Amino acid sequence: MAEMAIKKRRPKNLDLPTIRLPLPGILSILHRISGAAIFLLLPFLLWLLQASLTSGETFASAKAVVAHPLAKIILLGLIWFYMHHFCAGIRYLLLDLHKGVELEAARLSSKIVFVVSIALTLIIGAKVLW
Amino acid sequence: MVNRVLVGAHYGLKDWIIQRATAVIMAVYTVVFLVVVGAVGPDSFEAWRGIFANGFMKFATFLFLVSLFYHAWIGVRDIWMDYVKPDGLRLLMMIATAAVLVGYAGWAVQILWRM
Numbered sequence: 001m002a003e004m005a006i007k008k009r010r011p012k013n014l015d016l017p018t019i020r021l022p023l024p025g026i027l028s029i030l031h032r033i034s035g036a037a038i039f040l041l042l043p044f045l046l047w048l049l050q051a052s053l054t055s056g057e058t059f060a061s062a063k064a065v066v067a068h069p070l071a072k073i074i075l076l077g078l079i080w081f082y083m084h085h086f087c088a089g090i091r092y093l094l095l096d097l098h099k100g101v102e103l104e105a106a107r108l109s110s111k112i113v114f115v116v117s118i119a120l121t122l123i124i125g126a127k128v129l130w
Numbered sequence: 131m132v133n134r135v136l137v138g139a140h141y142g143l144k145d146w147i148i149q150r151a152t153a154v155i156m157a158v159y160t161v162v163f164l165v166v167v168g169a170v171g172p173d174s175f176e177a178w179r180g181i182f183a184n185g186f187m188k189f190a191t192f193l194f195l196v197s198l199f200y201h202a203w204i205g206v207r208d209i210w211m212d213y214v215k216p217d218g219l220r221l222l223m224m225i226a227t228a229a230v231l232v233g234y235a236g237w238a239v240q241i242l243w244r245m
Contacts, residue, residue, distance in 0.1 A: 032205075032209065035202070035205045035206075036205075036206065036209060038202075039202045039205070039206050042202070042230075042234055043234075046234060046237055046238065046241065049241055050237075050240075050241045052175075052178060053178070053179055053182055053241060053242075053245040054245060055175075056175045059175035059178065059179075060175075086156075086157060086160060089153050089157065090157065093150060093153065093154070096150065124164075
């Protein structure tokens with residue numbers, strides 16, 4: 001009976017519109033989504049690498065594919081996913097070394113990951129795609 | 131008979147370390163690659179091909195790709211373990227993942243050494 005009483009008093013918040021994933025949580029799920037997306041795009045990327053290295057003609061055709069607006073959008077998204085996975089991964093390696101595990105530091109470092117990865121994406125995207 | 135205890139025997143430690151070791155290899159390569167591409171500024175087929183024709187870059191690129199495939203194996207396997215509950219389907223997804231990644235490794239060898 002005592003157990004039941006304790007279970008009943010446990011706080012519950014299932015008011016979905018008010019529940020928000022904190023920034024480190026968004027970083028975390030994006031780490032997984034970006035990794036999965038890069039995995040799924042591997043055949044396209046390997047094909048692109050192969051075409052770009054085989055001959056002058058295949059290099060030109062790879063360049064033409066990358067110049068397509070749809071490919072540019074996909075590649076820009078991919079660059080962001082890669083940079084996010086890269087920056088968030090470095091943050092996780094530091095967390096493994098017990099650096100920045102406190103709440104405030106962890107929140108700050110997740111903000112830094114978003115700022116740096118988006119900045120790198122814009123710089124690389126501007127250089128490579130446009 | 132040996133009574134094996136399934137807790138505290140470091141099952142999974144190997145993958146945990148490999149996930150991080152491959153991550154460090156890829157992170158270092160990413161920086162090296164960006165610096166090389168930034169310095170060379172390849173705007174032609176010859177210049178782009180020249181980057182990968184270099185012995186060190188060829189080796190480093192292959193190491194990067196193998197690290198990527200092993201890293202992807204552990205990460206994607208974890209995704210199947212988290213979300214795919216039926217054992218048969220999960221096993222099928224894992225085998226398919228491992229199969230394509232081994233295939234990609236062969237493809238990577240072909241790309242780098244037949245160019």
